[in-house]
Amino acid sequence: MYCAVTDVKAKLDTTWLSTLAANDAGTVDDSIITAAIVAADAAIDAYVRAFYAVPLSPVPSSVRDISATLAVGKLVQRKGLDFANWQAAWDDALGKLKLIASGILKLDGVEMKVYTAAPSNPVIIPGRRNTGGDALDGF
Secondary structure: OOHHHHHHOOOOOOHHHHHHEEEEOOOOOOOHHHHHHHHHHHHHHHHHHHOOOOOOOOOOOHHHHHHHHHHHHHHHHHHHOOOOHHHHHHHHHHHHHHHHHHOOOOOOOOOEEEOOOOOOOOOOOOOOOOOOOOOOOOO
């Protein structure tokens, strides 16, 4: 996992923690938090897999924070609560993931994938033709 249960708990006060992660008996259940982390990490992997081998190792602190933030968002969604209080943090975390996915934001300490081979099949654009002559041939 990219973050620990304690990372998620650190983002919540006691009341929110009890509201979001309580089991049927009313006690905070770490397995509920763990499930939210697993879902958050799956989203992170989906975003970063184009540039990095997943799961990420080592886990940069920025990814740890994104994982914990998304996990809290997953807990809020799980309870069907008003997401407005958490929306800015959620949007910020997803924005960072989009920057990572586009290659603009690099992850410190994690080696990027290296692509060495060109595609084996040429790209064919319908409606275009190679005339073998001047680019304006046929116009």
